[in-house]
Amino acid sequence: MRPTNIPRVTGLCLAVLVALGALPASAQAPSPAAPTSEEWIKKLSGLATEPDLDLAELKKQAAERIKARVEPIPNKRPLMAPELNKLPHFFAEILFDEDAAVVRPDSYRTLGRIADTLTHPSMLGYKFLIVGHTASGGRRDFNLTLSQRRADVIRDVLVNTFKVSPKRLVTLGLGEEQLLDRAKPGAPVNRQIQIATVASAIEAHAPPAAPAAAAPAKAGAHKSKR
Amino acid sequence: MNRILTIIAVLSIAASSSASAETIKFEDSAALLGAACARDIDANCRGVNLDPQRMKDCLVRNQDVLSPQCKGEYSRAFDAIQKRVAARLAVFKLCERDIVKLCPSVQKGDRGAAVDCLLAGPRGIGINCGKSLGEAGYR
Numbered sequence: 001m002r003p004t005n006i007p008r009v010t011g012l013c014l015a016v017l018v019a020l021g022a023l024p025a026s027a028q029a030p031s032p033a034a035p036t037s038e039e040w041i042k043k044l045s046g047l048a049t050e051p052d053l054d055l056a057e058l059k060k061q062a063a064e065r066i067k068a069r070v071e072p073i074p075n076k077r078p079l080m081a082p083e084l085n086k087l088p089h090f091f092a093e094i095l096f097d098e099d100a101a102v103v104r105p106d107s108y109r110t111l112g113r114i115a116d117t118l119t120h121p122s123m124l125g126y127k128f129l130i131v132g133h134t135a136s137g138g139r140r141d142f143n144l145t146l147s148q149r150r151a152d153v154i155r156d157v158l159v160n161t162f163k164v165s166p167k168r169l170v171t172l173g174l175g176e177e178q179l180l181d182r183a184k185p186g187a188p189v190n191r192q193i194q195i196a197t198v199a200s201a202i203e204a205h206a207p208p209a210a211p212a213a214a215a216p217a218k219a220g221a222h223k224s225k226r
Numbered sequence: 227m228n229r230i231l232t233i234i235a236v237l238s239i240a241a242s243s244s245a246s247a248e249t250i251k252f253e254d255s256a257a258l259l260g261a262a263c264a265r266d267i268d269a270n271c272r273g274v275n276l277d278p279q280r281m282k283d284c285l286v287r288n289q290d291v292l293s294p295q296c297k298g299e300y301s302r303a304f305d306a307i308q309k310r311v312a313a314r315l316a317v318f319k320l321c322e323r324d325i326v327k328l329c330p331s332v333q334k335g336d337r338g339a340a341v342d343c344l345l346a347g348p349r350g351i352g353i354n355c356g357k358s359l360g361e362a363g364y365r
Contacts (some may be wrong), residue, residue: 037251037253097273100273101275102273102274102275103275103276104264105259105260105261105263105264105267105268106260106264107260108256108257108259108260108276109253109256109257109260111256112251112252112253112254112255112256112257112307113252113253113256115252115256116251116252116253119314121337121338121341121342121345121364122338122342123338124336124338124341125336125337125338125339153275156275156277157275157276157277160277160279161256161276161277161278161307162252162307162311163311163315202333202335202336203335
């Protein structure tokens with residue numbers, strides 16, 4: 001009895017999936033696991049100390065490592081910049097045209113959500129790093145360049161469309177040099193965009209008359225200002 | 227005559243109150259564009275990224291072949307984004323004096339702390355400043 005039922009149920013599930021796939025994009029509800037900007041705000045909060053990031057140097061090192069063919073097997077490669085994962089950060093799934101730095105319309109919602117996150121009052125005092133990653137496959141040097149271009153495009157959309165200050169955003173492409181899931185180097189999960197809090201965005205002015213301890217009204221929401 | 231004037235007054239109040247309503251999240255306006263125009267963008271604007279100039283120009287150029295759905299929504303989506311951007315800029319103009327007066331511990335240029343301070347509802351906050359916080363979606 002049971003064994004005959006299982007295939008029928010599977011068949012039904014498949015039929016439902018096919019039907020869903022045929023619906024226009026507008027009719028599809030966002031996946032239930034979609035994060036909210038509130039969750040991302042939480043993840044970006046709490047930068048303890050500003051990291052000493054030399055992005056130009058990291059870019060150079062990544063290119064050199066690829067040229068020298070360091071560790072051709074993707075899942076054995078040491079992470080290019082492990083320190084990034086210690087910063088407050090989140091990952092976002094953004095779909096691009098294949099091999100291009102063009103965001104698919106299906107991901108506009110996610111771009112808007114990132115804009116909501118970075119323009120929330122509690123985030124206005126910070127600078128962020130946008131990191132592009134790719135899965136493993138094809139040429140490593142192409143992937144490195146592609147991930148940089150994609151990170152740059154995310155920045156451009158945030159600046160041009162949602163008017164996030166360009167001073168608050170820096171970018172880095174790590175290609176397949178810092179796989180997000182090393183067990184599955186070719187998996188789409190490795191293509192996510194990472195956004196990390198890297199610095200205070202408040203420019204140094206003459207120190208206020210009151211000492212710093214008296215300044216922030218909401219402890220924790222803002223880090224100590226210079 | 228009086229009745230006409232009354233209607234005009236009511237209409238203008240309605241119009242101004244709807245114009246000053248809270249603006250919508252970037253997520254929602256961007257999703258509106260993505261959902262209404264995904265196919266049109268694929269068919270006519272391949273290679274163009276979300277951008278208030280370039281993407282809008284491309285859609286305008288292709289007006290005649292756009293789906294009714296996209297045609298009806300794309301300006302609305304871009305307008306909604308623009309409205310929220312403007313509403314947020316307006317906060318710092320309309321609240322400039324309130325911030326100086328009511329939030330003395332906030333460092334100059336620290337907009338996040340300034341908004342937090344204003345949202346805490348200090349006594350004597352200006353009407354326009356208070357209204358602008360709502361319009362910007364900060365409340």
